[in-house]
Amino acid sequence: MLQEADQTEDAVALLVDAGNWDEIARIALEEGDAILAQGRSETLAGWLDLLPTKLVEADPRLLCASAAARAHASPRAARQLFERAFEGFHSQRDTAGMLRSCSGIVDAIVFEFDDVTPLDRWLDVLDGLLTEISAASPAQVDAVAATTLIG
Incomplete structure (x- = not known):
């Protein structure tokens, strides 16, 4: 609901509190390109860093998003x-x-x-x-x- 109201960062914060890693991963993949286009690579990297390593390593899309978020830094x-x-x-x-x-x-x-x-x-x-x-x-x-x- 917060994501639909363009309050994605608030939604992610609540999902972190709830430990809903799959939903955070979904949002990161769905919003990742737009976030990078806005120059907010640190935001995307931060979300992906919150995810369990096993989850990220098991999904090449998450690895690719994590790489893209770190490409310049x-x-x-x-x-x-x-x-x-x-x-x-x-x-x-x-x-x-x-x-x-x-x-x-x-x-x-x-x-x-x-x-x-x-x-x-x-x-x-x-x-x-x-x-x-x-x-x-x-x-x-x-x-x-x-x-x-x-x-």
């Missing part, structure tokens, strides 16, 4: 989370999730600008994924191309 941590998300999406055969997490890995390596050695590998993976889905979903390829390396 801690690119190395974001890359590690994106890599775990990629593995989870890969095991689920979720090409869209693999594409999103791989794009995040590439961005994190560039933002981190420390050891760019893994960049070649991940660019090859990204190229393969883009080739794989280009015939099925050109709009998705365009969306990834528009966001990769420009945030």
Whole structure:
């Protein structure tokens, strides 16, 4: 009810008190992109940090959201989370999730600008994924191309 009234942060606070982790996870996934677009990555990271580690590690969507929330503040941590998300999406055969997490890995390596050695590998993976889905979903390829390396 609070979420519907645009009082999502109040709703999350009540859900924390109630220990309703699944509902917090649902809200984080549902609202995550909008929160990031508003520049409130710390809010999203805070919500995800409240969740039990087992819950986050079991869901590549939560790992990906957690990585995206940390991408600018801690690119190395974001890359590690994106890599775990990629593995989870890969095991689920979720090409869209693999594409999103791989794009995040590439961005994190560039933002981190420390050891760019893994960049070649991940660019090859990204190229393969883009080739794989280009015939099925050109709009998705365009969306990834528009966001990769420009945030």
